[in-house]
């Protein structure tokens with residue numbers, strides 16, 4: 001590996017400041033999705049038994065975090081930084097999801113804020129995804145990976161997203177990427193819906209270190225990309241492979257796809273007993289959803305933070321006991 005990344009692997013970091021405000025005032029038109037939805041029904045039997053000891057299990061201490069920076073509270077250890085690959089769905093379930101996400105591609109807008117080509121608010125567009133995200137077996141599986149109870153994220157527009165990567169139809173345009181960023185979300189499960197051999201590039205890379213250090217060395221890290229000693233590549237190989245990332249605390253990016261296609265589903269979740277530690281900031285979502293929509297979403301998030309049990313009852317979300325392990 002050379003010390004300098006090639007054009008194919010170099011990814012910029014997202015812009016902030018005034019650019020966010022400008023985008024918030026002029027968001028992309030909202031994706032409406034298909035009029036009639038032709039998709040197979042969700043089936044609880046699609047939930048797989050997630051591997052309790054995946055190849056990567058990294059704690060926050062491994063990323064340079066000190067004890068006083070961790071999420072959690074007395075009796076709840078919440079310090080998993082990264083874990084995977086795991087399979088949350090059976091192969092039939094992952095293939096059904098792949099077909100659904102492929103079908104939704106025409107509705108995904110292009111945007112150069114974080115992920116070049118993505119569809120937000122997927123729960124509202126796909127009954128399959130909506131049912132999956134609140135299936136008790138699915139929630140039990142994701143909660144078991146992290147070791148804290150998890151429910152669908154109340155910021156519904158940001159909760160489930162599909163990311164599409166492939167060479168641009170116009171070769172003078174840049175290939176789709178995810179720029180280096182931190183998510184607003186604490187608990188993110190990224191599932192690939194492509195086999196790695198179907199595409200070149202499109203690697204999920206992450207900085208194994210504290211964001212403070214990333215910010216100090218930003219120019220060097222983004223220039224070197226995967227060639228940087230502290231930048232690692234997530235081991236996505238097959239359709240359904242899923243990585244857990246504490247997205248709000250781990251800098252990550254996706255390198256340009258130069259051949260073939262890559263599709264991922266990012267499912268973000270919320271811990272009802274640690275809701276006050278949710279790291280979403282208004283200005284994180286507003287550039288994507290616009291000011292008005294973000295204000296509305298914000299209200300729902302704060303209802304869930306203040307009264308989690310009422311929120312779950314009203315939304316018919318099963319509340320699970322705190323899962324052991326993590």
Ligand SMILES: O=C(O)CCC(=O)C(=O)O
Pocket residue numbers: 115161163178183190204252253254264266
């Ligand atoms: O598509 C991926 O692999 C990751 C995308 C991502 O980081 C995001 O959706 O926030």
Ligand SMILES: [Fe+2]
Pocket residue numbers: 181182183247252
């Ligand atoms: Fe992300």
